Amino acid sequence: MIRWLKKRFGQKNPPASNREPGKRIQRLEKSLGFSIPEDQIHHFERALRHRSIVDNDRYEAHETYERLEFLGDAILDMIVTEILFEKYPTQNEGFLTKLRSKIVKGDTLYQLARKLELNDVLEVGNRASGQGIEFSKSVLADVYEAIVAAIYISRGYEETFRFVEKNLEEFLDLKTIETKVDNYKSVLMEYSQSEKIPLPVYKVISEDGPGHNKTFSVAVYLKGDLKGEGTGKSKKQAEQLAAKNALQSLGLNNP
Numbered sequence: 001m002i003r004w005l006k007k008r009f010g011q012k013n014p015p016a017s018n019r020e021p022g023k024r025i026q027r028l029e030k031s032l033g034f035s036i037p038e039d040q041i042h043h044f045e046r047a048l049r050h051r052s053i054v055d056n057d058r059y060e061a062h063e064t065y066e067r068l069e070f071l072g073d074a075i076l077d078m079i080v081t082e083i084l085f086e087k088y089p090t091q092n093e094g095f096l097t098k099l100r101s102k103i104v105k106g107d108t109l110y111q112l113a114r115k116l117e118l119n120d121v122l123e124v125g126n127r128a129s130g131q132g133i134e135f136s137k138s139v140l141a142d143v144y145e146a147i148v149a150a151i152y153i154s155r156g157y158e159e160t161f162r163f164v165e166k167n168l169e170e171f172l173d174l175k176t177i178e179t180k181v182d183n184y185k186s187v188l189m190e191y192s193q194s195e196k197i198p199l200p201v202y203k204v205i206s207e208d209g210p211g212h213n214k215t216f217s218v219a220v221y222l223k224g225d226l227k228g229e230g231t232g233k234s235k236k237q238a239e240q241l242a243a244k245n246a247l248q249s250l251g252l253n254n255p
Contacts, residue, residue, distance in 0.1 A: 024045075024048065024121045024123065025041055025044060025045065025121075027117070027120060027121050028044060028048070028118075028121050031116045031117050031118070031121070032116070032147075032151075032163070036154070037154070040150075040153075040154035043068070043149075043150040043153050043154050044147070044150045044154075045123075046063055046064070046065060046068060046146075046150070047065050047068050047143065047146035047147050047149065047150040048065065048118075048121055048122055048123050048143065048146075048147075049063065049064045049065055049123045050064060050065065050122060050123060050124045050125065050133055050139065051064045051065075051066060052124050052125030052127065052133065053123055053124065053125045054125065065142060065143055065146035066142070066146075068145070068146035068147075068149040068150060069142045069143075069145045069146045069149070070149075071149040071152070071153075072144075072145030072146050072147070072148035072149035072150075072152070073104075073145050075148055075149060075152050075157075075160060076104055076109075076145055076148050076164065077100070077104055079148075079160065079161050079164045079165075080100050080103050080104055080164070080168075081096075081100055082161070083164070083165055083168065084096050084099055084100055084103075087174075099174075099177065099178060102177050102180065102182060103168070103172070103177065105182070106137055106138055106141040107137060107141075107182075108172065108177070109140070109141035109144045109145065110137040110138075110140045110141045110144075111171065111172070112144050112167050112171055112172075113140035113141060113143055113144040114140065115167075115170075115171045116144070116147075116167075118140055118143050118144065118147065119134040119135055119140055120134075122134045122139070122140075122143060131210075131213060132213070133213070136213065136233070137233060138233065138234065148160060148163070148164065151163055182240070183240070184240050184241075184243035184244040184246075184247060185200070185239055185240055185243045187243070187247060187252075188200050188220070188243040188246055188247055191247070191250065191252065192222060197222060197223055198222075198223060200220050200221065200222055200227075200243065200246070201220065201221045201222075202218055202219070202220050202221075202239050202242065203218065203219050203220075203221070204216060204217070204218055204235060204238075205217045205218065205219050205229070213233075214233070215231060215232070215233060216231065216232055216233070216234065216235050216237075216238040217229065217230070217231045217238060218230050218231075218232075218235060218238035218239050218241075218242045219242060220239070220242040220243055220245075220246050222246070227245075227246035227249050227250065228241075228242045228243065228244070228245030228246030228247075228248070228249055229242050229245060230242030230243070230244065230245060
């Protein structure tokens with residue numbers, strides 16, 4: 001499947017305008033730790049283009065990072081699976097699955113993107129400039145996946161594997177990630193089941209901001225009583241924070 005994806009996402013004849021290595025690529029090379037051949041630069045330029053760049057009428061939608069993100073997501077999932085399989089030879093499938101989900105989740109990929117300073121090389125459209133898109137967690141997580149795809153297309157699986165492995169070793173503490181509780185909704189659901197009460201109910205109480213940068217506020221109820229509220233850049237994030245606050249209100253500060 002990966003070979004098929006590589007064939008589909010590869011571009012044999014990049015536009016001449018994409019071949020000139022600029023300051024953006026030079027900074028990216030410094031962050032990644034390797035030089036990018038001139039005939040491969042177009043992959044990395046595309047990986048750094050936010051969808052708002054389409055407003056400039058210079059690029060089509062498929063020339064932004066989104067297609068590469070789709071490929072990078074699959075490759076990253078495979079690499080992290082392989083790393084964990086080798087690193088934890090005695091752990092069961094449940095442990096490996098949970099740990100993998102913690103690593104490939106948006107917040108963690110955002111951390112990796114910031115460590116690589118991808119926010120400094122992200123290209124956004126003129127209308128979106130100054131709106132803080134380059135600091136969006138979801139955007140930077142997507143850009144990291146797009147960069148993984150660009151490395152895979154241009155350098156192959158082994159080089160991509162080494163790149164991801166190096167990032168995990170340098171920037172993440174797997175021991176901390178192992179023990180960190182990040183699915184507060186699941187813990188709150190388990191609590192309600194243990195208490196034999198109806199499952200938690202989440203309701204969006206407000207949405208603010210433009211479409212590309214919304215902020216959601218969510219409330220969670222147990223047996224009709226408000227137990228917690230949370231605010232985040234996605235409904236999922238807001239629900240998690242609401243559940244976390246609900247657990248604290250119930251005296252479960254360390255679930």
